[in-house]
Amino acid sequence: MNNRIKELRARHNLTQEELARLVNVRRETIVFLEKNRYVPSLKLAYDISKVFALPIEEVFVFAGER
């Protein structure tokens, strides 16, 4: 699963630390997510999508779908 967190975070002028605080995780988790080294739970995916005001499928993309 790939994601657009880095791109969307830059668009919203958010630092990794700010995004981490908004979704209540460690900054390290955001780093791992952006590098596609961690697949989040449905709840975290939902929380992140909510921050960017986008549906989950526009933030997280299954590799085979693109």
Next chain:
Amino acid sequence: MKKTSIAFLVALLVLATSTWFMSSSGSLPAAEWIQYLVILVLVIFGLWFAFRRLGSARRNEPVEDEMSKRIMTKASSLSYFISLYIWVAVIYIKDRVNIDTEVLIGSGILAMAVVFAVIWVIIYLRGQRNE
């Protein structure tokens, strides 16, 4: 914060007791020095872990989140599974080699700690991708 304090306390207690044991035993064989070095490495790992949590608390971020919990759960379950084989090996060695039971038990416990630390590092570095 409570867990972090316990981690600091345990690491310092292990370091103090092993240092006291080594200094009061006089000249020791090389195997004991190796054991002491392994304990030292594990204490450093434990302290790094505790400082990591402390840093998160200072930055007002959760000391544990879903990723750290998932890594810990995976590392614990896998190291437990491997530990079963370690104890089978210890029992096998006990029946064939003339070693003190205390030394064997101590080595087994130490091996369990090493296995957990190594597995935690591997899982952390590999990340948690699609499963």
